């Protein structure tokens with residue numbers, strides 16, 4: 001398994017190109033199942049999760065071809081969707097779903113288009129049990145029959161889905177996306193209340209509109225959909241990845257550097273920018289991007305609580321903790337979305353951080369310096385949090401199990417090295 005070696009203490013200065021959003025690309029790719037024509041997606045990131053979704057769609061009979069390279073050598077592969085024949089099968093197998101929980105997002109499109117679908121229950125992951133009850137209740141509200149057997153979800157709607165009022169008792173990004181996609185082909189009107197408002201959901205809704213869907217309330221917590229008999233071809237460019245953007249903003253802050261983040265927008269990371277500026281970091285909008293500087297090299301402690309969008313994103317909690325571990329003063333970080341998203345804490349403490357977890361809150365007392373160590377990555381965002389801490393630490397850090405990183409960060413060592421980081425991937 002690959003490892004990453006980092007020699008810390010260098011301030012990062014330079015430009016980083018931000019890629020397309022992983023968490024927008026995955027539902028957008030699943031939307032290709034809603035039409036017999038071709039859905040072309042551009043600005044797709046080159047990530048392990050995208051590759052897994054390509055394998056899953058191919059397994060379901062989607063003809064997928066990726067082509068096109070960004071001028072700067074990145075990857076803006078274009079994904080061609082289902083082109084009109086019956087899918088080979090309507091089952092998303094355990095082997096693929098266990099690798100990527102977002103595989104559950106094929107359930108809604110398959111059920112809406114073909115009246116049946118079988119998807120392995122995704123199971124939990126390092127950050128929590130990750131149930132899918134909200135997805136299933138939503139499909140039942142649309143008239144589907146759901147069976148759970150031998151670790152699989154089987155969903156049936158032989159007479160098609162019927163529009164309905166779907167009220168989510170709690171906010172769920174994936175459930176909102178799944179029900180939204182299913183509703184576009186349901187017979188009649190669907191209202192989704194207490195919908196998640198993440199930008200990735202708006203991106204999906206705009207793409208579905210280009211495919212012929214009728215959706216109102218985009219960006220709000222109430223989505224209204226009038227179902228159509230079918231959707232058609234569309235070309236769509238995926239939005240920039242706001243979590244990648246905010247992650248590299250923290251890289252500039254934690255190393256006392258000056259980084260220009262290109263191909264992204266400040267509005268996508270407003271809640272993170274507010275926290276960074278509250279901690280003393282300069283974050284400003286520039287032509288085609290964002291500039292982040294922290295000349296003082298250190299930040300002040302500040303409290304953070306994760307919330308559904310537009311609140312502070314849970315996917316940035318680990319990264320912000322790395323920064324606050326070397327701040328002046330104390331911070332309280334509260335994780336309200338997932339029940340086990342502090343796996344990075346013991347590893348940061350092994351670098352000399354002073355962090356105490358009490359239930360869903362962590363008290364972080366800033367220290368002057370962290371020291372390099374050999375670390376273990378546990379999940380995607382915990383992994384990048386360790387990279388950020390290593391960039392600021394004295395000495396050398398080795399991070400094991402970096403396959404977690406490759407799920408969500410494209411060419412991370414290249415992008416950081418280009419700004420002066422001493423970082424290399426060690427093939428095992």
Ligand code: EPZ
Nearest residue numbers: 023102130131132133134135171172173174315337338380
């Ligand atoms: C999406 O996961 C993202 N993944 C996650 O990013 C992100 O952390 C999360 O939204 C929250 O923003 C993708 O978009 C592929 P949820 P999702 O349904 O949809 C509970 C990353 O690092 N819940 O909004 O699975 C759930 O357990 C990943 O890129 C139910 O109880 O998140 C959690 O506590 C990690 N029942 C809360 O809701 C359900 O049916 C929010 O989960 C569904 C969810």
